[in-house]
Amino acid sequence: MDDFRAANRANWDDRVAIHWQPDGYDAPGFIADSGRISQVVTRDREHVGDIAGLRLLHLQCHFGMDTLSWARLGAEVTGIDFSEKAIAAARRLAIESGTPARFVVTELYDAPAALAGEQFDVVYTGVGALNWLPDIAAWGAVVDALLVPGGFVYLREAHPVLWSLDWKEDAADRLEIAFPYFETELPVSWDEDVTYLGSGILDHTRTYEWNHGLAEVMSALTSRGLVIDHFEEHRALEWKGHLSMTEGDDGLWRLPEGKRDLVPLMYSLRARKPSA
Numbered sequence: 265m266d267d268f269r270a271a272n273r274a275n276w277d278d279r280v281a282i283h284w285q286p287d288g289y290d291a292p293g294f295i296a297d298s299g300r301i302s303q304v305v306t307r308d309r310e311h312v313g314d315i316a317g318l319r320l321l322h323l324q325c326h327f328g329m330d331t332l333s334w335a336r337l338g339a340e341v342t343g344i345d346f347s348e349k350a351i352a353a354a355r356r357l358a359i360e361s362g363t364p365a366r367f368v369v370t371e372l373y374d375a376p377a378a379l380a381g382e383q384f385d386v387v388y389t390g391v392g393a394l395n396w397l398p399d400i401a402a403w404g405a406v407v408d409a410l411l412v413p414g415g416f417v418y419l420r421e422a423h424p425v426l427w428s429l430d431w432k433e434d435a436a437d438r439l440e441i442a443f444p445y446f447e448t449e450l451p452v453s454w455d456e457d458v459t460y461l462g463s464g465i466l467d468h469t470r471t472y473e474w475n476h477g478l479a480e481v482m483s484a485l486t487s488r489g490l491v492i493d494h495f496e497e498h499r500a501l502e503w504k505g506h507l508s509m510t511e512g513d514d515g516l517w518r519l520p521e522g523k524r525d526l527v528p529l530m531y532s533l534r535a536r537k538p539s540a
């Protein structure tokens with residue numbers, strides 16, 4: 265693994281304990297309420313459809329609250345992540361919530377080998393996943409390898425236009441393009457001692473992220489023969505991605521009135537691998 269991703273992994277290791285807490289993703293609440301489905305999965309159900317009995321693989325699953333939400337809806341789930349701490353927490357969450365699941369530690373690009381060539385009906389990812397990956401074409405090859413013929417990938421992800429915006433304090437009142445929209449060889453580097461949810465200070469503060477333009481993401485899939493049958497751009501985000509954003513009653517974050525039609529904040533995409 266390169267130094268960029270090694271730094272990212274140390275940072276993600278640090279985030280696990282903070283995100284577990286009630287003011288983070290609230291793992292104790294998920295354990296206590298066996299009917300709870302995460303907000304993210306609640307929104308994605310419309311386009312993923314009836315999951316009962318399907319084999320679902322969640323890429324970059326963190327500690328698996330979304331993965332386990334799909335299991336609560338009847339899927340047979342596997343989650344992968346490169347953070348050993350995240351996967352240890354995911355296994356604990358599965359056991360303590362009484363939800364059957366399998367979790368595997370692996371770097372994204374090594375997942376087909378780590379899963380020994382196994383294939384899945386649904387590959388699910390997104391909500392801040394692709395920005396940690398240096399090569400979106402290689403990601404497309406991984407997704408293709410992990411899908412059964414006839415299976416589909418679904419992602420709802422931060423829009424590359426959002427990642428190109430300056431979100432620092434001095435840009436709170438304006439939308440300013442400050443970072444590359446397209447994939448670049450070298451990542452954008454950040455140094456932050458807090459995370460997006462929960463309270464607590466990170467020891468490993470340096471991270472590296474890559475943006476991927478919409479056509480780059482689509483081509484990563486279509487060049488492998490996958491067929492896109494759903495694509496949508498959204499005006500709302502799952503987290504506060506710009507200082508001017510406010511949270512709605514639905515838990516989604518939006519730009520101020522009057523600015524909401526200016527830029528897309530997320531996109532969702534479903535692509536199916538042709539039947540053999």
Ligand SMILES: C[S@@+](CC[C@H](N)C(=O)[O-])C[C@H]1O[C@@H](n2cnc3c(N)ncnc32)[C@H](O)[C@@H]1O
Pocket residue numbers: 269272273276277304324325326327328329330344345346347350370371372373390391392393396397
């Ligand atoms: C924002 S989280 C994923 C979003 C997920 N929907 C969630 O919020 O629970 C990003 C995850 O990607 C994982 N990750 C980052 N880079 C990775 C890589 N190269 N291979 C595998 N996992 C990676 C991190 O450990 C982290 O758990």
